[in-house]
Structure formats: C-alpha cells, structure tokens
Amino acid sequence: MTRLNSKYIPLIATALVMLGLYAIGCILYRNFFSLRVVVDLIGDNSFLGIAAVGATLVILSGGIDLSVGSVVAFSSTLIATLVRDGANPIIAILVTLLAGAVFGGLTGSLIQLFELPPFLVTLAGMFLARGLGFILHPQSLPIKHPFFLHFISENLSLPLNERVNWPFTATCYVVIFLIAVLVAHYTKFGRYVYAVGGDEHSAKLMGLPVGKTKIGLYSVSGFCSALAGVVYTFYTQQGNPASCVGLELDAIAAVVIGGTLLSGGAGFMAGTLMGVLIFGLIQTLITFQGNVNSWWTRIVVAVLVLLFILLQNAISLISGRLGSSKSNA
Amino acid sequence: MARERLQPSKNAWWFSLIWPVAALALLLLFNLLFTPGFFHIEFREGYLYGTLIDILNHGSKVILLSLGMALVIATAGVDLSVGAVMAIAGSVAAQLINRPNTPLGAVIAAALVVAVICGCWNGMLVTLFRIQPIVATLILMVAGRGIAQLITEGQIVTFTHPGLTFVGNGHFLALPFPIVLALGMLGITVLITRKTALGLFIESVGDNATASTFSGIDARKIKFFVYLFSGLCAGIAGLVAASNIRCADANHAGLFLELDAILAVVVGGTSLTGGRFYLAGAVVGALFIQTLTTTMYMRNVSADVAPVPKALAIIAVCLLQSPAFRRRLTSTFRGKPA
Numbered sequence: 001m002t003r004l005n006s007k008y009i010p011l012i013a014t015a016l017v018m019l020g021l022y023a024i025g026c027i028l029y030r031n032f033f034s035l036r037v038v039v040d041l042i043g044d045n046s047f048l049g050i051a052a053v054g055a056t057l058v059i060l061s062g063g064i065d066l067s068v069g070s071v072v073a074f075s076s077t078l079i080a081t082l083v084r085d086g087a088n089p090i091i092a093i094l095v096t097l098l099a100g101a102v103f104g105g106l107t108g109s110l111i112q113l114f115e116l117p118p119f120l121v122t123l124a125g126m127f128l129a130r131g132l133g134f135i136l137h138p139q140s141l142p143i144k145h146p147f148f149l150h151f152i153s154e155n156l157s158l159p160l161n162e163r164v165n166w167p168f169t170a171t172c173y174v175v176i177f178l179i180a181v182l183v184a185h186y187t188k189f190g191r192y193v194y195a196v197g198g199d200e201h202s203a204k205l206m207g208l209p210v211g212k213t214k215i216g217l218y219s220v221s222g223f224c225s226a227l228a229g230v231v232y233t234f235y236t237q238q239g240n241p242a243s244c245v246g247l248e249l250d251a252i253a254a255v256v257i258g259g260t261l262l263s264g265g266a267g268f269m270a271g272t273l274m275g276v277l278i279f280g281l282i283q284t285l286i287t288f289q290g291n292v293n294s295w296w297t298r299i300v301v302a303v304l305v306l307l308f309i310l311l312q313n314a315i316s317l318i319s320g321r322l323g324s325s326k327s328n329a
Numbered sequence: 330m331a332r333e334r335l336q337p338s339k340n341a342w343w344f345s346l347i348w349p350v351a352a353l354a355l356l357l358l359f360n361l362l363f364t365p366g367f368f369h370i371e372f373r374e375g376y377l378y379g380t381l382i383d384i385l386n387h388g389s390k391v392i393l394l395s396l397g398m399a400l401v402i403a404t405a406g407v408d409l410s411v412g413a414v415m416a417i418a419g420s421v422a423a424q425l426i427n428r429p430n431t432p433l434g435a436v437i438a439a440a441l442v443v444a445v446i447c448g449c450w451n452g453m454l455v456t457l458f459r460i461q462p463i464v465a466t467l468i469l470m471v472a473g474r475g476i477a478q479l480i481t482e483g484q485i486v487t488f489t490h491p492g493l494t495f496v497g498n499g500h501f502l503a504l505p506f507p508i509v510l511a512l513g514m515l516g517i518t519v520l521i522t523r524k525t526a527l528g529l530f531i532e533s534v535g536d537n538a539t540a541s542t543f544s545g546i547d548a549r550k551i552k553f554f555v556y557l558f559s560g561l562c563a564g565i566a567g568l569v570a571a572s573n574i575r576c577a578d579a580n581h582a583g584l585f586l587e588l589d590a591i592l593a594v595v596v597g598g599t600s601l602t603g604g605r606f607y608l609a610g611a612v613v614g615a616l617f618i619q620t621l622t623t624t625m626y627m628r629n630v631s632a633d634v635a636p637v638p639k640a641l642a643i644i645a646v647c648l649l650q651s652p653a654f655r656r657r658l659t660s661t662f663r664g665k666p667a
C-alpha cells in the first residue's frame with residue numbers, strides 16, 4: 001500500500017505547486033483569473049511541452065537528451081528553407097519530422113551500439129544540429145507562405161468566445177500529450193522504457209529488446225523535438241537557427257518538476273504536463289508583476305528542481321526504510 | 330571497466346598523451362600545409378605575437394576549466410555549472426572594482442571566494458543530498474546566469490581598472506598573462522594531485538566509491554573537494570574572461586565553455602566513467618579544441634557553423650575511446666571476433 005502511494009506523492013506535490021501558483025496569481029492580479037491566461041499558458045508553452053514529452057521518455061529510460069533545443073531550432077530552419085525554396089508546406093513538415101526521427105535514431109544507435117554515454121553523444125548532437133541549422137540559413141528566416149500566415153492561425157484555431165481563440169499550437173500539444181500518455185502507460189514500448197530505466201541489466205536478462213527500445217526512444221525524442229520545431233514555426237512564422245538555446249534544460253526541468261525520477265524508471269507523462277504549466281505560470285506571474293527581472297524565472301525554476309529532487313530522495317529513503325522493516329518483520 | 334583493470338599497466342604518464350598529441354599534431358600539420366602564416370611568431374615591443382600565441386592565450390580559459398573538470402570527471406562526476414560560475418565571478422569582480430577605494434587584491438579574493446562557494450554548493454548537493462552530478466550542477470548552470478544577472482542588475486558592467494585588465498590582457502615574461510596563469514594552475518594542480526596521495530584518492534573514489542570508503546578514504550570529502558576546486562578554477566577563468574573584454578557580461582561570459590572543458594578532458598584521454606585522470610592530456614585537449622576553433626576562424630568558417638566540426642570531433646574521439654567500437658573494429662580487420 002505504501003509502495004503504491006509513494007509512487008503518486010511527487011505527482012500530488014506537482015499538482016499542489018501548480019494550483020498554488022495559479023491561486024497566487026488569481027489573488028494578486030485582477031485579470032489573472034481568465035480564460036485567456038489559461039489558453040495562452042498552453043499555447044505559448046506548446047513547443048516546450050512537446051519537446052518535454054520526448055525528454056520524459058528519455059529520462060524515464062535513465063538517459064538524457066541535451067540536443068532538444070538545437071534540434072527544435074534546426075527543424076524550424078529546415079521548414080523555413082524548404083518552404084522558401086518552393087516546397088509544399090505539408091511535405092516540408094513531413095521531411096522535417098523524418099529528419100528529426102533519423103537524427104534521434106542515429107544518436108540512439110551511437111549510444112546503444114558503442115556503449116557511449118548518452119550525455120556526451122547528445123551533447124555532440126546539440127553542437128551538430130545547431131551548426132547544421134546555421135549552414136541551412138545563417139539567420140532568422142520569415143515564412144511567407146499563406147499556409148503558415150493564414151491557414152494555421154486563422155482557419156485552424158477554434159474560437160472559444162468573442163475574444164479568446166484556442167490556437168492550433170495548443171491543439172497540437174494536447175494531441176501529442178494524449179498520444180504520449182497512451183504510448184508511455186498503455187503500450188509494450190512504454191513498459192519496455194520503464195523497465196530499461198528501472199534496471200537495464202534486469203531488463204536484458206528478462207529478454208526485453210533493450211537495444212531496440214533505446215534506439216527507438218531516442219528517435220521518438222528526435223521526432224518530438226522536430227515536431228516542437230514545426231509548432232515553433234506555427235507560433236512564430238519563422239525559422240531561426242539561433243532560437244531555443246537552453247530549451248533542453250527547460251524541458252529537463254519541467255520533467256523533474258513533474259516528478260519523474262532522473263535516474264529513470266518512475267514518473268508520469270501527466271507530471272510533465274504539469275511541470276510545463278508550472279514553468280509557464282512562473283513566467284506569466286513575472287510578466288504580470290512587470291517590474292521583476294525576468295531572470296528570476298530561471299532561479300525559481302532551479303529552486304523548484306532542487307526541491308523536487310530532494311522530495312524524491314526523501315521518498316525513496318522513507319519508502320526504502322519502510323520496505324526493509326517490512327521484510328525484516 | 331574490468332577489462333581495463335586486467336590489462337597490464339604499461340601506461341607511463343606520457344603514454345596516455347599519444348592520442349591527444351597525435352590529434353593536435355595532425356591539426357597543426359594541416360595548418361602548416363594549408364593555412365599560410367599560421368606558424369608566424371613575431372617579437373614586437375618585448376612581447377610575442379602570432380597565431381600560436383593567440384591559441385595559447387584564448388585556450389587558457391578552457392585549460393583552467395579543464396583542470397578542475399578533469400578532477401571532477403575522475404570521480405565519475407561532471408560539472409556543468411563552470412560557465413555560469415565564470416559569469417558570477419566576473420560579475421562580482423566588475424561590480425566591486427567600480428566601487429571607489431577597493432583594493433585589487435580584495436576584489437580578486439572576493440570573486441574567487443564566491444566561485445569557491447558555488448563549487449561548495451555543487452559539492453554539497455552531490456555529497457550530502459546524493460544528487461547525480463549532471464543534475465546537481467545543472468541546477469547552478471540554470472540558476473547561475475540568473476544570479477550573475479542579479480549581481481550586475483541586468484547591465485553589462487564595464488571597468489577600466491589597470492590591475493584587473495592586466496589579468497586578461499597583461500604580459501609576463503613576454504607571454505600573455507593568461508598563459509602564465511594557466512601554466513601556474515597546471516603546476517599547482519599537478520603538485521597537489523601527483524605529489525600527494527590526493528590524486529590516488531580521487532581516482533580510487535571514481536573507480537569505486539564504496540571500496541574506497543571501506544579502505545578508509547572519506548569519499549564524500551574527496552568529492553566535495555573536487556567540486557570546490559572546479560569552482561575555484563571556474564572563478565579564475567571567469568576573471569580572465571571578464572578582464573579580456575574589460576566588462577562582465579552575465580549572459581555570454583563562459584557560455585558553452587563547460588562543453589569545451591568536458592570535451593578537452595575527454596580528448597585528453599580521461600574516461601567519463603571516472604577512475605583515471607590525465608591533467609597533461611586535458612591541457613593538450615584544450616589546446617586541440619582551441620586550435621580547431623582558431624583554424625576554422627582563419628579559414629573563414631562562420632563562428633555559428635563552427636560547432637559542426639567540433640561535434641564530429643567529439644563523436645570521433647568518443648568512438649575511438651569506446652571499447653565496443655574497438656572490439657568491432659578489430660574483429661572486422663581480423664575477420665573473426667577478437
């Protein structure tokens with residue numbers, strides 16, 4: 001019973017922090033309690049959220065992906081250059097998604113086949129994707145295609161009332177999130193990821209396809225990053241090789257605040273969603289306050305990350321003691 | 330790991346240097362053949378000038394960082410916060426030096442103390458709270474630039490104090506002062522790790538912390554020390570960086586230098602799994618990276634594209650060091666599993 005409960009404690013803590021931050025906002029600022037704030041919260045953080053979905057899977061498996069931000073920037077640039085050169089937007093998007101998945105797959109293969117540390121390989125991936133983006137186009141490239149300028153922002157957004165629209169980027173995030181929940185918690189692949197993160201050696205001994213799972217999940221992470229890049233182009237109508245520096249850190253922070261264990265094997269997709277929303281809430285609060293240095297976002301996020309890691313440690317310590325006292329008795 | 334242990338210890342300290350030196354030599358050979366004026370060194374107004382001197386000069390920051398990083402990596406850890414610590418140290422120095430009547434010694438001491446405190450913070454998270462090093466130092470990496478911003482109040486703080494500008498721009502014995510500083514730190518680091526038992530302790534903790542504890546080594550103290558030392562090295566590098574451009578830029582000081590430092594250490598033959606470290610290798614690694622960067626600049630490669638060859642270099646070095654890759658390679662050439 002305690003085992004079952006301790007699994008959910010970080011998730012409950014995350015939910016409390018999220019609701020607490022939202023309540024603080026509603027109490028302090030008059031216009032905070034509105035539909036617009038909630039919609040913007042999801043819409044503005046959609047590409048971070050989608051990137052964080054991939055990061056969650058990788059971290060659940062006990063790995064880490066530092067190439068996320070660069071791949072997002074590269075993908076947005078790739079779409080922008082393809083569309084500029086006359087490609088159909090849909091084809092450009094599909095090519096980009098494929099490129100992201102292949103990139104992730106290559107990273108995963110290096111990690112798996114040659115037993116290299118994920119941290120170092122994805123670090124190289126981060127440099128590589130960043131540089132490749134600049135080779136495609138050396139600076140920000142606006143996308144002038146009507147598909148991006150009008151179709152996405154006008155035809156695909158849903159009006160909720162006279163003044164607030166539900167943006168397409170938010171729809172993308174919600175759909176990806178639901179798929180991710182299905183994959184992580186209700187498919188074989190998801191179970192494999194948890195098993196590899198729990199104990200890779202045991203997973204191998206149980207006969208699970210550890211290698212395929214690892215390569216697969218890095219390629220899913222690359223795909224998610226590419227998709228985040230696609231959503232970035234919807235959001236900003238440009239491709240920018242210099243954008244999203246440090247997005248991987250934000251994504252990792254969101255995953256950790258969402259209660260996923262950094263050593264792998266435990267955590268929930270829903271936690272990451274709340275982690276992303278907490279990240280967004282802090283930014284929104286600072287925007288509402290107006291006179292606070294925006295760098296406080298980083299500091300507050302870092303403090304939250306630390307608190308959640310300490311909470312995890314405390315839980316594993318306590319449940320470990322409970323478990324051992326039980327087995328002694 | 331076990332495989333490495335079982336091999337006879339044929340490695341004298343210079344043996345580990347063969348690969349990094351070969352890589353550096355290859356790069357220099359390329360420049361000798363294809364980049365005109367690369368080896369030109371001039372003696373002007375009592376100082377040495379030339380591309381090679383520039384490489385040493387600009388590489389000194391990475392050398393400083395890689396000394397601390399090598400020790401941290403030897404304990405199977407990693408310090409991602411060094412870039413942010415550089416920014417913090419630079420901000421502290423720039424803010425203090427602009428106050429009237431502050432002695433230079435106090436300013437430098439204050440900046441280094443703050444950097445050491447940052448290192449202690451990392452050390453505390455790793456030893457006391459047992460957080461994995463990547464994550465523990467990630468916290469300061471994320472928060473550090475924010476802290477530096479708060480210290481500089483969001484401004485780029487410039488200074489003109491001749492003493493502080495000397496750190497990054499002065500000359501000593503005809504050489505730029507950062508080179509002398511880096512060499513001095515290298516000397517000190519070699520002295521405290523190789524002439525005392527400390528180096529052995531660090532390697533033993535990195536190899537097997539539990540076994541070290543049972544044999545009477547306080548693994549926590551050793552780990553705490555390496556993060557503290559890494560903080561100190563980052564502080565010195567931060568002073569050099571701020572002094573170089575005569576201002577503290579909280580956003581860009583030391584940005585991505587942690588990656589260069591890790592790369593330098595890995596190129597230098599130190600394995601990320603810990604248990605061994607090669608300071609001379611790390612220095613050669615740092616010079617290799619700086620030479621690579623300078624080569625690209627001299628060949629008109631844009632600074633933004635420069636990460637691509639760097640990334641390929643990382644992957645190549647990692648593959649060459651990977652036992653799995655070597656196994657595959659040897660079995661391909663011999664036609665049967667080795």
